[in-house]
Amino acid sequence: MSDRDGNSFVWFLAGLGVGALVGVLYAPRAGSETREVLRSKAEEGRDYVRDRARQARDQASGWVDRGRDVVNQQKDQFRAAYEAGRQAYQEATADTSKNL
Secondary structure, X not given: OHHHHHHHHHHHHHHHHHXXXXXXXXXXXXXXXXXXXXXXXXXXXXXXXXXXXXXHHHHHHHHHHHHHHHHHHHHHHXXXXXXXXXXXXXXXXXXXXXXX
């Protein structure tokens, strides 16, 4: 059984070698052309990633700005409500002290 496994492995390696040889013989481009195509595709990928990163950064910056605006609105509303409550309290205590 081990002889059969070894024989199968040899045929596997032979097929691998024949496939590699056929691939080299029938390659659609020369090595320098293939490297240039790979280089240009890598540059396209790099540019795409940069653009997407810039878009994500801009979008996050927009979200931060909107969040800051909402927080500032809430702070202004809280201050207005606090001042209104404070003024109402002072008026109520002033009226009470006048009536006494």
